[in-house]
Amino acid sequence: MNHLPRPAGEGLRTRVFQIIFESDTPLAKGFDIALIVAILASVLVVMLESIESLRADYGTLFFWLEWGFTIAFTLELAARLYCLERPLQYLKSFYGMVDLIAILPTWLALLLPGAQTLVMVRLLRTLRIFRVLRLMEFVGEGRLLIGALKRSSHQIFLFLFTVFMLVSIFASIVYLIEPAEAGFTSIPTAIYWAIVTLTTVGFGDIVPVTPLGQAISVMVMLIGYSIIAVPTGVFSAEVIRSIRADRYSDEACPGCGHDRHEQRAKYCLLCGTWLDEDSPDPQLSEEEQEAWWEEHGGKGNDA
Incomplete structure (x- = not known):
């Protein structure tokens, strides 16, 4: 069962929650866009570092950039957990696991050299763009x-x-x-x-x-x-x-029996019959609508 994240309390935590988890304010939308740009930039750094000639010339720069992104994403995850009412529940969700996996490779590289190449999983975090752009x-x-x-x-x-x-x-x-x-x-x-x-x-x-x-x-x-x-x-x-x-x-038209209408269709595509069996055709006169309500339960006064 899916649960929407909720802020842990009033004050600072609620403000942080509105910035990080919502996108209906300029500040929140700016945060999401900056986060997506940072994610793409961190992935680009890993790609460029895999090129031997660039790694030889800019290896130190790539190293510090990657650690900078990792520390920033770690702080961002900490802020997410700080402002949530149920942080462990968020970590068990899809986005929570992606956020956690996105920072683990660089920290694991301290023990397992080469593990930082797994940060490509950060691309999954760009799925947040659907929420940012109302998609x-x-x-x-x-x-x-x-x-x-x-x-x-x-x-x-x-x-x-x-x-x-x-x-x-x-x-x-x-x-x-x-x-x-x-x-x-x-x-x-x-x-x-x-x-x-x-x-x-x-x-x-x-x-x-x-x-x-x-x-x-x-x-x-x-x-x-x-x-x-x-x-x-x-x-x-x-x-x-x-x-x-x-x-x-799949409901058939009461007039001709045709049963392939769109869900929002009000009239039959073939014969023009009113399809909603719970209400009278609004094209009918008031007397005809009253008669329809009397025939179907006497609700003419509520029409």
């Missing part, structure tokens, strides 16, 4: 896609299992046919070749050299072209079904 409707669209993916998971799993069986069979045959010199030294290696061939990637590091092995390669590639769109089609069908269920109503 929360896109979150709903994302939930629709996740729901469609969950509903199609069984079909996709069955498809992938079938593909794996085909890959294993073809790989075993090619392993028996091709010499070890061609690179087919084991069945797992042959499975790797079959997957690369089925997905039409074709790295070319392992290639059949016998005519029969090349013929099997052609079959695998053709099968790959034939079935590669299957999971996409299954997922797309679920997305379309979700959109229709969310947008359209």
Whole structure:
């Protein structure tokens, strides 16, 4: 169950809460925008540091910049926990875990060199931009896609299992046919070749050299072209079904029986009949509306 964060008390904590967790004031929105800019800048520093030539020239600068961002984000997380009524509950939430994970890599680098490259997870914190720019409707669209993916998971799993069986069979045959010199030294290696061939990637590091092995390669590639769109089609069908269920109503029109109307539709698309069975058609005269209310419970005085 999701719980909205609440301030711990009046005064300073409430003021800090309004700045950090809300975005309906210029100061709060400025804080969110500055935070997103800092997140992107810290990720950019990690990217640039991975380039050897830049690391050789600016390694010290990158080091202090990364520590500066980490200390700033640590203080920001401390401020979030300070102003909340239930700080531990926030840490268990999605954003709380992301905030915590975003600062851990640099601190862990004190014990595990190289761990600071994991700060790329900070990009997840930029999801706050949806709240800043009033784009929360896109979150709903994302939930629709996740729901469609969950509903199609069984079909996709069955498809992938079938593909794996085909890959294993073809790989075993090619392993028996091709010499070890061609690179087919084991069945797992042959499975790797079959997957690369089925997905039409074709790295070319392992290639059949016998005519029969090349013929099997052609079959695998053709099968790959034939079935590669299957999971996409299954997922797309679920997305379309979700959109229709969310947008359209299954209630039939009392006039013509048509049952594919949008949720907010007031009149039938085909015959123009009033669709709301709980209220009279506002186009009716007052006498007709009174008669409708009397027929449906005598609520004409409340209309």
